[in-house]
Amino acid sequence: MPIAAPERxxxxxxxxxxxxxxxxxxxxxxxxxxxxxxxxxxxxxxxxEISYRISPEEFARVAQDFIRRYQVGTYKGIPVVRPPAGASAYLIAQRFQWSPILELKKGETYHIYLSATDVQHGLSLQPVNMNFQVVPGYASLLTLTPTEAGVYTILCNQYCGVGHHLMAGRVIVKE
Ligand SMILES: [Cu+2]
Structure with a gap:
């Protein structure tokens, strides 16, 4: 018996x-x-958010200059940096850490350039839940004014490899 054609x-x-x-x-x-x-x-x-093209090497170089200039300490091997109010600050995402730890002052405005030197990462600032894509080859400029003092955690929310779940950084906001 032939197979019946399906109804149209x-x-x-x-x-x-x-x-x-x-x-x-x-x-x-x-x-x-x-x-x-x-x-x-x-x-x-x-x-x-404004993005600029920059090579990972160039970004790392500029960020290291920034760290050297304003470093005030070290926490668990990661430089703690206190940029002056109004200054440009740099934050490097690299498997599997965020560097440096930025120490900011409440009520002051900062221009933070954000980039990755290896693969894509995701910046999730907790507990305020601000999220940004961090892409190698591009520096994203975030202009922000912290309104509350405290220790904020940066989590990576873009899978970047075996140590992804350990990739936590911090931002300190002082009164
Ligand atoms: Cu990650």
């Missing part, structure tokens, strides 16, 4: 459950599509 319009009739599912799915898709540009324009989710 296989989804007819559409059951009630399927109809509810399709309507829900499409509504949600439209809602998200519309809210994205609105959120971009009016939400507070986007941090102003």
């Amino acid at each position: 319009i296989w989804w007819k009739p559409l059951s009630r459950a399927e109809r509810v599912w399709v309507v829900t799915g499409v509504s949600f898709l439209l809602l998200l599509s519309v809210s994205m540009p609105i959120w971009h324009a009016y939400g507070a989710a986007d941090n102003p």
